[in-house]
Amino acid sequence: MKYFGIGGEAGLIEVQAYVYGALSFPALERDLLAHALNESLNTLGVSxxxxxxxQIIYPCTE
Structure with a gap:
């Protein structure tokens, strides 16, 4: 849910397919998914x- 909350645009089926290696994601979507996972691990206190x-630098949108 965190992934969708921070702007992830892929659907649940696509996310599941990516996690299982059946689909590739663009860098931005991979980074949003990584960020959501890392936030969840931090919240749970997992070290x-x-x-x-x-390694892509995204342009500023402001």
Whole structure:
């Protein structure tokens, strides 16, 4: 739900397909999903590795 709350545009089926390796995502969608996962792990107090982000620099939209 965090992924959709921060602007993720892929549908639930697409997210599941990506997680299982059946679909590729654009870098921005991967980064939104990684960010949502990392936030969830932080909220749960889980320490250790986190999902990594792309090496792409996004243009400022302001």
């Amino acid at each position: 250790g590795r986190r999902a990594s982000y792309s």
